Amino acid sequence: TTNIDNLFDFIFHDSDNQRLKRIVCPWPTEERDPHFAELQCIHLHGHVLHTDKQLTFTLDDFANISVNVNPWYQSLMDDLYHRPILFIGSKPEDPPFHHYLEARDIKARAFREVRPKSFLISPNIGAIRQATLTKPNISGFESTAGDFFKALASKIKPEKRNLSSVRSIVYPHITFSTRGKEESADVIRYF
Numbered sequence: 001t002t003n004i005d006n007l008f009d010f011i012f013h014d015s016d017n018q019r020l021k022r023i024v025c026p027w028p029t030e031e032r033d034p035h036f037a038e039l040q041c042i043h044l045h046g047h048v049l050h051t052d053k054q055l056t057f058t059l060d061d062f063a064n065i066s067v068n069v070n071p072w073y074q075s076l077m078d079d080l081y082h083r084p085i086l087f088i089g090s091k092p093e094d095p096p097f098h099h100y101l102e103a104r105d106i107k108a109r110a111f112r113e114v115r116p117k118s119f120l121i122s123p124n125i126g127a128i129r130q131a132t133l134t135k136p137n138i139s140g141f142e143s144t145a146g147d148f149f150k151a152l153a154s155k156i157k158p159e160k161r162n163l164s165s166v167r168s169i170v171y172p173h174i175t176f177s178t179r180g181k182e183e184s185a186d187v188i189r190y191f
Contacts, residue, residue: 004048005056008041017164024050029071036166042072044096062095073100080136082102085118087138088145103129121148 012020019038024047032040045056045065053181056065077100079085118138124139133140141148167174 004043004046009049012039012104012185023072024053025065025070025072026068027072029075035171043073044070044072044076060188066096066136067098070096070100074095076152077101077137079106080118081115082114085138086150087118087120087122090122121145 008020009022014177018036021038021040021042023042024044025044027042043050045061046053054061054064056062073096076085076097080101081104115137118136120133120140121140121141121143123142123144125142130140143151
């Protein structure tokens with residue numbers, strides 16, 4: 001979806017636990033960091049700090065990025081089929097989204113639907129938009145991002161959520177060292 005701003009750069013600027021890796025399309029695909037030390041922020045439609053790469057706004061721009069295969073859109077469709085996705089204020093109705101969704105659906109029609117539910121948080125969704133979101137198993141919630149995150153924070157107590165607690169749940173059998181962060185990260189990646 002259109003996320004050309006630098007909000008995530010500001011959020012992760014002073015983070016000690018996780019590094020943010022900004023990926024501005026077109027960019028070669030790469031694997032995610034399975035240990036959560038690095039978070040990928042993928043800008044499918046350009047970025048304000050990368051004027052050397054095309055921003056995608058007009059129908060002609062969308063047509064241009066649909067002509068060539070975009071591995072990051074394919075990765076987004078893989079994520080949509082295997083993980084819940086939270087769309088905040090965005091519009092997953094852009095033509096490339098539906099192009100890659102339909103291409104993925106052609107392959108998956110012979111199989112039972114096992115896609116996890118994803119969510120769209122937006123102040124104005126409407127009945128027609130909600131109906132189009134049903135096929136990719138996306139539920140819409142009419143709310144501002146601020147109200148949504150305040151309600152979420154009251155339920156999950158974010159002060160208790162940090163990289164260490166996530167790692168302890170996902171990798172209960174691995175001990176992550178906080179000393180020598182770079183050295184321990186290299187050892188963890190190796191094993």
